[in-house]
Amino acid sequence: MRSTPWIAAAGAALVALVLSTVLFARVPPAHAAVGLHISGTNIVEAGGQTFTMRGVNHPHVWYTNQTSSFAAVKALGANTVRVVLGSGKRWGPSSDVANVISLCKQNRLICVLEVHDTTGYGEDGAAATLDEAVNYWISQKSALTGQENHVVINIGNEPIGNTNAAQWTSATTAAIQKMRTNGFQHLLMVDGPNWGQDWQYVMRDNAQTILNADTQHNTVLSIHMYAVFNTAASITDYLNRFRTNGWPLVIGEFGWRFGASEVDHETLLSEAVSRGLGYLGWSWSGNTDPILDMAANFDPAQLTTWGQRIFNGANGIKATAKEAAVYGGATPTVTPTVTPTPTPTPAGSCKVAYTMNTWNTGFTGNLTITNTGASAVNGWRLAFTLPGGQTITNGWGASYSPASGQVTAVNAAWNGGLAPGAATTVGFQATHTGNTAKPASFTLNGAACQVA
Structure with missing residues (x-):
């Protein structure tokens, strides 16, 4: 049976409406991000x-x-x-x-x-x-x-x-x-x-x-x-x-x-x-x-x-x-790595506390350096001698060279300044061959330090 024009138009509209409903139903709404x-x-x-x-x-x-x-x-x-x-x-x-x-x-x-x-x-x-x-x-x-x-x-x-x-x-x-x-x-x-x-x-x-x-x-x-x-x-x-x-x-x-x-x-x-x-x-x-x-x-x-x-x-x-x-999105403040010229350190104006945590063939050494003098330290070099058989494998808070023997630790960019009475703690991991003795002495910028 042939449809009259208005019936055909109505039918087409109905089909379009149904298809539209089906299509929209099949497309899930986009999820708006909430927070993180x-x-x-x-x-x-x-x-x-x-x-x-x-x-x-x-x-x-x-x-x-x-x-x-x-x-x-x-x-x-x-x-x-x-x-x-x-x-x-x-x-x-x-x-x-x-x-x-x-x-x-x-x-x-x-x-x-x-x-x-x-x-x-x-x-x-x-x-x-x-x-x-x-x-x-x-x-x-x-x-x-x-x-x-x-x-x-x-x-x-x-x-x-x-x-x-x-x-x-x-x-x-x-x-x-x-x-x-x-x-x-x-x-x-x-x-x-x-x-x-x-x-x-x-x-x-x-x-x-x-x-x-x-x-x-x-x-x-x-x-x-x-x-x-x-x-x-x-x-x-x-x-x-x-x-x-x-x-x-x-x-x-x-x-x-x-x-x-x-x-x-x-x-x-x-x-x-x-x-x-x-x-x-x-x-x-x-x-x-x-x-x-x-x-x-x-x-x-x-x-x-x-x-x-x-x-x-x-x-x-x-x-x-x-x-x-x-x-607020604050970014970290990272000072460029610049090694300043160390200021002279008078004798007796520094103190070093050295602690160890040892195991079978290795240990960690922690060094707390305190400025006991009256003047600020602007950049430091801490020198000490590792006992025989001890070799540094990695460190933090300072750079260490060489890995054994007479070692010099040079401050990082963020801890080179020590006001009077101020202290910083650095350290390293090392291996040993059985000798777990501590360094006998330390000097800071060439001056002898008290050993705590």
Whole structure:
């Protein structure tokens, strides 16, 4: 049957309307970024500025009274703090999330919040599941909503141990989807299995699956680097896989090479800086094994060897951190490396305290140099003789030459000026062949120093 013109026109209009409705229904609305979010491999802020994490982990759930730590790590140059919280399964529950966020904001720090109870699930019988961690975040949603510019939610710390690490993929997928279903719009961070170190490469090989699970495409993967990553090759190979595939990654935890089998932190730091990767060192203070403390007794005036390296090293926090744009975006002040002509130092106007931390074939030496004179020191050279068999392999806070015998340490650009009464701490890592004696004497700019 042939249609009359008006029927045909009406029919065409109806078909067009139906097609339009179907087409629009099939095209999901573009998700407007809320706060911190992923763009390619980068973390960016709401205004589009790239943000690279430079910070430390703080064990808040076990030391809730150490709230001055937020100001301390900021003063040392950090732009981020990863805060340990408890869901109540093993620690906590941390019911002070709003206050923690307030402390971060007061101190102009991006706040990465993590539930620690999930650590080693499947291998540690006391650990919480990722689903239980999500339930905790849901219970704290009122404190978190609206803080997307300032807060990253690290769903669960090291959520799977070494037993059945393959379960990580489905558990992480479900956790991300549950967070989104419950309305969280924050940047999410997910740790790898194998106690965070992903040595079976489950996260590496399933990264795209995890990223695809997030309907908001706003998840960053996090690797923890300790003894598994004790060579430069192991670090660069792992990081290369993520760069090649265009996957966003941060180094959410790492320690330092206090022994030959520990993480090659110098390579880690230099590679992170050259690649623009964020890093968060473990940890500020309060460790059962204090060798991983950056500050003894939570005191920023008592930086340890590890603290000096991560804050004051060439690729450390002070030299490479940039404050988040939401707080003003201050850039680090890095003075060009210029070695000034040392000012003469009168005899008896300096003091050197030298401490050692030794192990089988190596040690670290820390030198605290104090100007005990009446005049300021503008540039310094500290000379001392290493006992036989001791050889410096790397150092921080100064340049050291030669590596053995009669050594001269020359100040860095940032610590060459010492006012009367002022002190600076530098140090080095070295090997030994059994002789762990200390240098007998020190001279500063040619003048003998008191040995503390």
